[in-house]
Amino acid sequence: MKKSHGICMAGKFQGEPEQQVKKVVGMGSAGMDYLAEVASFPKPDDKMRTENLELQGGGNCGNALTAAARLGMLPTIVSKIGADSVGDAILAEFEADGVNTDYMLRSKSGKSPFTYIIVDRETNTRTCIHTPGEAFSVDEMTSELINVILQDASAVYFDGRLAEAALLLAKEAKARDIPILVEAERLRPGLDELLEQADYIVTSAKFPREWTGKDDIDDAMVSIMDRLPHVSWIATTLGSKGALLLEQLDASECHGEAACVDALDGSFAESLFKEASKLREISGNTTTKSFVTIDNECQVQSRSIASSGPFMFSGTENDQNKRQEEIRKAKESAKLAAIMNADSANPEKYESSPLESDGATSQRFLCLTAIESAEIPPERILDTTGAGDAFIGSMLFSIAAEMPPVKGAELGCLVAAVKCSKLGARPGLPYMDDITLQ
Numbered sequence: 001m002k003k004s005h006g007i008c009m010a011g012k013f014q015g016e017p018e019q020q021v022k023k024v025v026g027m028g029s030a031g032m033d034y035l036a037e038v039a040s041f042p043k044p045d046d047k048m049r050t051e052n053l054e055l056q057g058g059g060n061c062g063n064a065l066t067a068a069a070r071l072g073m074l075p076t077i078v079s080k081i082g083a084d085s086v087g088d089a090i091l092a093e094f095e096a097d098g099v100n101t102d103y104m105l106r107s108k109s110g111k112s113p114f115t116y117i118i119v120d121r122e123t124n125t126r127t128c129i130h131t132p133g134e135a136f137s138v139d140e141m142t143s144e145l146i147n148v149i150l151q152d153a154s155a156v157y158f159d160g161r162l163a164e165a166a167l168l169l170a171k172e173a174k175a176r177d178i179p180i181l182v183e184a185e186r187l188r189p190g191l192d193e194l195l196e197q198a199d200y201i202v203t204s205a206k207f208p209r210e211w212t213g214k215d216d217i218d219d220a221m222v223s224i225m226d227r228l229p230h231v232s233w234i235a236t237t238l239g240s241k242g243a244l245l246l247e248q249l250d251a252s253e254c255h256g257e258a259a260c261v262d263a264l265d266g267s268f269a270e271s272l273f274k275e276a277s278k279l280r281e282i283s284g285n286t287t288t289k290s291f292v293t294i295d296n297e298c299q300v301q302s303r304s305i306a307s308s309g310p311f312m313f314s315g316t317e318n319d320q321n322k323r324q325e326e327i328r329k330a331k332e333s334a335k336l337a338a339i340m341n342a343d344s345a346n347p348e349k350y351e352s353s354p355l356e357s358d359g360a361t362s363q364r365f366l367c368l369t370a371i372e373s374a375e376i377p378p379e380r381i382l383d384t385t386g387a388g389d390a391f392i393g394s395m396l397f398s399i400a401a402e403m404p405p406v407k408g409a410e411l412g413c414l415v416a417a418v419k420c421s422k423l424g425a426r427p428g429l430p431y432m433d434d435i436t437l438q
Contacts, residue, residue: 022400023152024068025173027078027166028061028159028183030094030104031113031133032086035385035424040122051121056424057093058115060159060183063386063425067393067415069098072432073400076100078149078169079162080136082112093426103149110134119383119423126385141165146172154400157181157392163190170197179399183392187211200399201234202392208236218269218368221246222313225366233405235395235412237388242276242303242373244269245409249365254310272306272370280304280372290410290437292418292430298380300418302410302438303372310367371409374417386425387416393429411437 037052057066065075077099081087083106090112094101113133119126146169150156156173158166160183167190173180174197182198184191184207195201201224208220212227221234225246233247280303290302391412398408415430422428 021072021074022154023074023076024065024155024157024396024400025076025078025149025153026061026065026068026157026159026396027169028157028161029059029113030057030062030077030079030081030090031059031115031130032056032090033058033385033424034114034116035119035383036117037119037121037383037423041118041120041125041127052423054423055089056426057090058117058386058425059113060185060389060392061157061161062090062094062099063389064157064159064183064393064396065099066094066097066426067390067419067429068397068400070429070431071394071397071411071415071435073397074098074100076103076149076153078103080105080107080110080140081133082106082110083108084112086112086114097426103145105136105140107134117385119385121382124381124384126383128385136162136165138164138168141168150176150178153178155179155181155396157183157396158194159183159392160185160188160191160194163188163194166190167193167197170194173197181392181396181399184211185388195228198228199230199232200395200405201228201231202388202395203234203236204388205236205238216269217244218246221368222366225364226313229364235391235405235409237391237416238373239384239387240373241273242413243371243391243409244272245369245371245405247367247369247405249310249367251365254312254365268308269368269370272308272368273372276304276306276370276372279306290414290435292414292435294380294418294421294428294430298377298421300374300376300380300414300421302374302414305369305371305406305410307369307406308367310365313364313366369406369409371406371413374414376417376420381420382428383423384420385423387419389425390416390419390429407437411435 033056035054036050038048038050042048061079062077065077068075077094081090081104087106091101091104110133114131116129117126150173156178158170170180179199180197181200182194184201184203186207187210208217208224212220212223214220214223221236221244224234225231225248233245236244292300294300394412394415395408418430419428
């Protein structure tokens with residue numbers, strides 16, 4: 001039975017006013033997932049039986065918007081599917097969750113996108129084999145369509161798919177000062193141009209290193225911020241470890257306390273996770289935590305957070321030639337990878353446009369925060385498919401609700417963990433009424 005998407009009651013943060021329902025827009029992938037649960041991953045030329053097989057709606061954008069809907073937003077999805085029975089099922093599932101599908105285009109000749117997912121119970125991993133649908137052409141993204149899509153929108157999210165048409169929508173959203181969240185899951189043709197429009201970015205664990213050529217995750221995240229100085233924050237999901245959040249601060253927020261840093265290494269992020277772990281051990285059960293109860297018996301709880309405090313990143317002011325060479329090598333590597341990741345909705349060749357601060361001296365105030373993953377009993381973890389999408393949907397919610405990004409990331413880790421208690425990307429997503437936030 002579908003739950004009400006009214007004003008968030010149980011889910012509001014203590015001491016904060018109730019959040020009003022707001023419209024959010026997402027453009028990107030939507031399809032059908034065929035989930036095959038197996039005892040262990042098959043070897044080449046093996047024959048084996050599935051222990052469970054389910055058909056569910058999928059796609060990064062579709063999953064993230066479903067998460068946002070269950071948290072109390074009113075999402076609108078923009079994508080393209082086929083005029084087939086699979087497309088009918090995709091729409092029906094969205095509508096049951098309160099996701100507006102008025103701007104889902106349907107191809108009369110093409111088939112709907114689908115993904116075959118092998119869920120390995122032995123390792124708690126999933127392997128995805130994706131078949132894309134027909135391209136969403138730029139000609140289909142008319143000015144009239146853009147206008148109705150963006151009307152009353154509080155935030156817009158792009159998952160990096162359908163890049164050429166998505167860029168038209170992103171530019172108009174930027175012109176209207178509508179906050180833009182871009183997902184950087186992997187290198188794709190057209191993603192650089194979308195990142196240029198972003199106010200906020202959520203990345204996978206691999207993307208920062210692949211895009212920047214940096215070896216360490218924290219240094220890579222700072223390098224992204226250095227190349228995209230208009231971005232307010234970057235969140236990077238780290239699976240069972242949790243997430244890192246890099247925020248750009250106004251100088252007035254630092255009160256002269258910021259240390260000067262010209263480079264980071266992996267030990268910086270690692271030390272924050274160790275500090276978070278120590279804080280959790282010290283506080284024990286004395287700290288009230290956010291939680292979700294699943295199946296009326298198991299509590300999934302948020303854990304600990306540790307922050308670096310403000311620091312001033314000075315970039316590579318004294319070695320511009322080295323920095324430009326790093327960027328050149330990173331772009332060349334990204335170009336090759338993006339071509340391999342191209343789908344039918346993207347151009348065949350990859351053209352990386354110069355970013356606004358490429359080669360420029362930078363100096364800005366930043367803060368890095370480590371958010372531990374939520375605590376869920378290992379035996380309750382059934383499937384990690386869509387955990388990153390659950391995190392993104394939560395961050396989209398936090399943007400529209402004007403929540404502090406650290407609180408949004410904490411919520412994201414909690415929602416992602418709860419999602420893992422069920423097979424598939426959506427069945428385990430909690431409703432806001434089921435969440436107690438602190």
